[in-house]
Each structure stands twice: as structure tokens, then as C-alpha cells.
Amino acid sequence: MTISSSLNASVAGLASNASRLATISDNIANSSTYGYKRAVADFHSMVIDSGKGTYAAGGVRVTTQRLIDERGPLVSTSNPTDLAVRGRGMLPVTEGSALGVGAATDFPMRLSTTGSFRADADGYLTTESGLVLLGWPANPDGSIPTLPRDSAGGLEPVRVDTNQFVSDPTTAIQLAVNLPATETAAGATGDTESLSIEYFDNLGIAENLSVSFVPTVPATGSSNTWTMLIEDSASGGAVVGNYTLQFDDTPGLGGRLLSVTDTVGDPYDAASGSISVAVNGGDVSIGIGELGEAGGLSQLSDAFAPVSVTKDGSPVGNMTSVEVDANGFVHAFFDTGVSRTIYQVPIVDVPNENGLVTQDHQSYTVTPESGPFYLWDAGDGPTGDIVSFAREESATDVAGELTQLIQTQRAYSSNAKVIQTVDEMLQETTNIKR
Structure with missing residues (x-):
């Protein structure tokens, strides 16, 4: 009976709007989370083939997606190693737990658009959530060696030793x-x-x-x-x-x-x-x-x-600070006025950012759907540059989410009303026997 299809369609509508409510809830909860990318729910109608003179409700199906390619506004901070990508591309990072695995040289790469990096007890630039910044180590003269751009094999955790001494003859x-x-x-x-x-x-x-x-x-x-x-x-x-x-x-x-x-x-x-x-x-x-x-x-x-x-030349000096410039070069500054380039942080670009898999702590991993990655010098090619003393805010628009919340609530109530109506109609059918 088509009346039964109406019941099933409304049940599907409840489930779909519940999923949409979950995305809205997550977006609002993370409206103050730096680097958060909002999730959206898209509805798709289902069609059941029926003969002329009848119609069977196919219902609705929902798919969710995270809009990773959306960018939130940048805000200034006081930490020189607070980093954000202005434009296309992401920063290469890895999990801090990967650093203690033997003498590993290949670190599982994740991507992130922003991070507040500070030197940990071992000198690695790490976020509070445990993500470690990756970069290419510089030669003693400050130049960056030629390394493959389609592989993360040459990337190393960025490590700054504040007890380091340096001099130039x-x-x-x-x-x-x-x-x-x-x-x-x-x-x-x-x-x-x-x-x-x-x-x-x-x-x-x-x-x-x-x-x-x-x-x-x-x-x-x-x-x-x-x-x-x-x-x-x-x-x-x-x-x-x-x-x-x-x-x-x-x-x-x-x-x-x-x-x-x-x-x-x-x-x-x-x-x-x-x-x-x-x-x-x-x-x-x-x-x-x-x-x-x-x-x-x-x-x-x-x-x-x-x-x-x-x-x-310069005498022996102590490292006093570290900064990252717009092209991704990590500069160490010493109390003698000398500065040295110690790393270069590349920008990671993929053809389809929305095809990345979302991980914890606003980080992502490459998948076949995202396409292969390429490591660019910041500001080159299609990529943006790196902004220090800055963080990227959440991409959530709270006003827009609240508007969708009202729409979702009404849609959910309407589907529940249809179920109630179908129940009453079925009750009438049962009463015919009396």
C-alpha cells in the first residue's frame, strides 16, 4: 500500500534530519575551535517505480561531507610559531607518538591549515594536541637540499634547540x-x-x-x-x-x-x-x-x-627565538644578532581537498579521492603563503547554523506529524472491521 510507503518515507525523513541536526550541533560546538571545517548534510530523494495511478513514496537519504576547502578568517596572536596558511594548501604535520618509534625516518604525514606550535621538552615544534610540524632540514650554509616533491620521505620534525650555540668564522x-x-x-x-x-x-x-x-x-x-x-x-x-x-x-x-x-x-x-x-x-x-x-x-x-x-663572522651566541617567514623558511635568531635558516616548511597541495579523510585535532590524511599530494614552496604555484603570529578561526557561521537548526526542527516535526497521521489512517482502516 502507498500508505505504508508514506510511513517508511517519514521514518527516513526523521533519520535524515537527525543526521543534519548532528552536523549542526557539531558545527556550533566547534564555532571557537581554531581550524575547524564545518560539516554539511545533503538530502537525496529516493524513487520507487510504480504504475500509473499509484505513487509510492521513496523517502530520502542523507550524505554528510566536511567542507575542508573552506577557510576561516585569520586572527593575530603573540606567538611567532602560531602558523596559518593564507590561501590554498596545508601545513605538513605528524603525530607526536610517531617520533618515539625506533629510529624512524619516514613519518606518517597529516595535513592541517593552522596550528599553535611551541617547542616541547625535546625541542620539537608541537601543538597542545600533539601534532608536530614537518619541514626539510637546511644545509649548514642555510640552503635547502633538492628533495622529491611528491614524497614525504625528506620531511623531518622541525626541532629547535634553545641551548644551541653557534658562531661564524x-x-x-x-x-x-x-x-x-x-x-x-x-x-x-x-x-x-x-x-x-x-x-x-x-x-x-x-x-x-x-x-x-x-x-x-x-x-x-x-x-x-x-x-x-x-x-x-x-x-x-x-x-x-x-x-x-x-x-x-x-x-x-x-x-x-x-x-x-x-x-x-x-x-x-x-x-x-x-x-x-x-x-x-x-x-x-x-x-x-x-x-x-x-x-x-x-x-x-x-x-x-x-x-x-x-x-x-660572529662570536659564539645563544639561540633566542625562532620565526617562520611567508615562504616557509624557519629562521633561528641568536643574541649576537646572527640568524640562520634551519628548516623550510613546504605547503602541501592536493587536487581535491574535500576528498581528504578527517582525523582528530583538525588534521587530515590523503586518500585516492583527494588525489596525490605535491610539496610546494610557500607562495609558489597555486598555493598561498604562510602567516606567522596568526591562527585560522573556525569556518562555522553560527547565525547560519541556527537558521538551519530551525529548519531542521520544523522538518523533523513535520515528518513526525506524517507518522502520526498515517497511524490514525491505519486505525481507521482497522475500524472498518467493526
Whole structure:
């Protein structure tokens, strides 16, 4: 009987609206959950083939889906390792429990659009729910090695050691010094001009290069010649460089380097305008200027003027903070002012985000329905960038959910009313026998 189909259809309607009520309840409950993606229930009518003049109610079936591709608004925070993806793509993470499995190198990858990461007792950037951020470890020079982009095999848990010490050896020094021209003229006192330059060796120990400029005083005229002596404190004051500097005194080129002759140390490199000396821990390049060009060493007037002395390298420093930039590079900052790139966090992209399987803690795993993943540099290709000091809020629209709640309640009540009506009609049929 078609009246029986009406009863079955209404029962299906109750079950379907109960499922819709469950999604609404979950959405409202997680309206303050960072990174939450709302769930929706879609109804589909069922059709039963019937002859002409009759109609059998097929009822309704419900399917639920989580709209993972929807993005909630970003809000600012005070934690530099609070991260959110602005645009398409997700952050690679793994479960903290996976870190203790032997000497595992391949970690089960999950995806998340946001997370509040902080260093745990072992230094891993971890959320309160136990998700650990993954990234590619950098080489000692800060570069990122070339790794496959369609595999998570090269990803490692991002670990920051706040007890880490770091130093950079000095490899280059640039001098801008004026020598007094009057000291190379006949009758001059021939006073030596001195300059001390601090450098750092491979162990971060500070040493000094003592640079002395000794003028050549002729009997007549001007020699425009100086002897440059370089002594290294790490070698007990041994001379590591001895060079003869000849300056030009012709119109237009007066005061500029004319020639450099080496006695101790590597030969002068005219192309770069530098000399190289061997100090404790390696060679140091000292820029003194190109021949015939302004800059570097000069000989003018009657004053000794160390205008500028610049160098690279740094002493031993303690790590003070960690930040992630828009391209996913993780930078460690030290109290000496030095920063180093220690990881790069890629953006994970899949063709169909709604095909991902939802896991706990607003994380997801790749499935055949989502399509294969690809690891992009943040901001490249179709992906968005990474925003630090930020979290992604829930994608739930509470006002919209409450509106759907009213609609669901009415639909549920209406289906219950149909069941009541069918029951009354069946009762009337039973009463015919009386």
C-alpha cells in the first residue's frame, strides 16, 4: 500500500534530519575551535517505480561531507610559531607518538591549515594536541637540499634547540683607510700607523689582526710607498702578511693604489682588489681596493683615517627565538644578532581537498579521492603563503547554523506529524472491521 510507503518515507525523513541536526550541533560546538571545517548534510530523494495511478513514496537519504576547502578568517596572536596558511594548501604535520618509534625516518604525514606550535621538552615544534610540524632540514650554509616533491620521505620534525650555540668564522674583511701622504715625503718622521682588527676563528674565539703601515721616507722627494705588515695574535704575533703598497701621485689619480707587491701572504688579486692571509682557522680575504680606483686604501693629505672597517663572522651566541617567514623558511635568531635558516616548511597541495579523510585535532590524511599530494614552496604555484603570529578561526557561521537548526526542527516535526497521521489512517482502516 502507498500508505505504508508514506510511513517508511517519514521514518527516513526523521533519520535524515537527525543526521543534519548532528552536523549542526557539531558545527556550533566547534564555532571557537581554531581550524575547524564545518560539516554539511545533503538530502537525496529516493524513487520507487510504480504504475500509473499509484505513487509510492521513496523517502530520502542523507550524505554528510566536511567542507575542508573552506577557510576561516585569520586572527593575530603573540606567538611567532602560531602558523596559518593564507590561501590554498596545508601545513605538513605528524603525530607526536610517531617520533618515539625506533629510529624512524619516514613519518606518517597529516595535513592541517593552522596550528599553535611551541617547542616541547625535546625541542620539537608541537601543538597542545600533539601534532608536530614537518619541514626539510637546511644545509649548514642555510640552503635547502633538492628533495622529491611528491614524497614525504625528506620531511623531518622541525626541532629547535634553545641551548644551541653557534658562531661564524670571519672570512672577509674590507678596509677603507687613508694614509697620510706627508709621511712618505723627505724629512718626514716616518711614524708607523697601526690598526687592530678583531676576527673570529672556527671555534668562535675572538682574535686580533694587528695591521701596521710603515712609510718609506726618501732622502729627497716623495716615495708614495708603504709597507703593510699583518700580525696574527692567534699565532703569537707572527707576521702573516707583508706587502709593499705604491700609491699614484699623478693628476686625476693621486692617492690611489698603483701597485701591490707581496713578500709574505698570498699575491694581491687585482680583479677583486684583495689580499689573502692565513690565520688561525683558515684564510681571510682583506679588501684593500682595486688599482687606480677610489675606495679601499688611499694616500691623501696629512691625516691617518680608518674610515671604515667591515667584516663578516660572529662570536659564539645563544639561540633566542625562532620565526617562520611567508615562504616557509624557519629562521633561528641568536643574541649576537646572527640568524640562520634551519628548516623550510613546504605547503602541501592536493587536487581535491574535500576528498581528504578527517582525523582528530583538525588534521587530515590523503586518500585516492583527494588525489596525490605535491610539496610546494610557500607562495609558489597555486598555493598561498604562510602567516606567522596568526591562527585560522573556525569556518562555522553560527547565525547560519541556527537558521538551519530551525529548519531542521520544523522538518523533523513535520515528518513526525506524517507518522502520526498515517497511524490514525491505519486505525481507521482497522475500524472498518467493526
